[in-house]
Amino acid sequence: QVQLVESGGGLVQTGGSLRLACSVSGTLVGAKTMGWYRQAPGKQRELVARVTNNANADYADFVKGRFIISRVYLKNTVYLQMSSLKPEDTGAYYCFAKFIAGPSGDYWGQGTQVTVSS
Secondary structure, three states: OOEEEEEOOEEEEOOOOEEEEEEEEOOOOOOOEEEEEEEOOOOOOEEEEEEEOOOOEEEOHHHOOOEEEEEEHHHOEEEEEEOOOOHHHOEEEEEEEEEOOOOOEEEEOOOEEEEEEO
16 A cells, blocks of 8 residues: 655744655655655645656745755655745645656645644
8 A cells, every 4th residue: 555654844934944855665666756746735735846856856835946946756755845935835734745647646745744834
């Protein structure tokens, strides 16, 4: 059974940094795309960043220049380095992995909370 496990969330002051990590277990098949969404209280879940298995990455406009997504393909692990954090970055961050072979489909982590204090 495919599972995604996230880590790295926490409380940080405005301008601070955090690094999120997400690892896939339950399959040796590489995901085509991995990335992060976030959801603030009372708001819809929104894409933060994603990266494909050929290293194409894209970012939401609101994180460009502040966040960097990276991936270790052999370990099916994705990271999100977040810098210059703002209070509006507060929310639950969800890792996802999209498989087009093996366990085809989209899988989600349980979410990790990021809180940025002003």
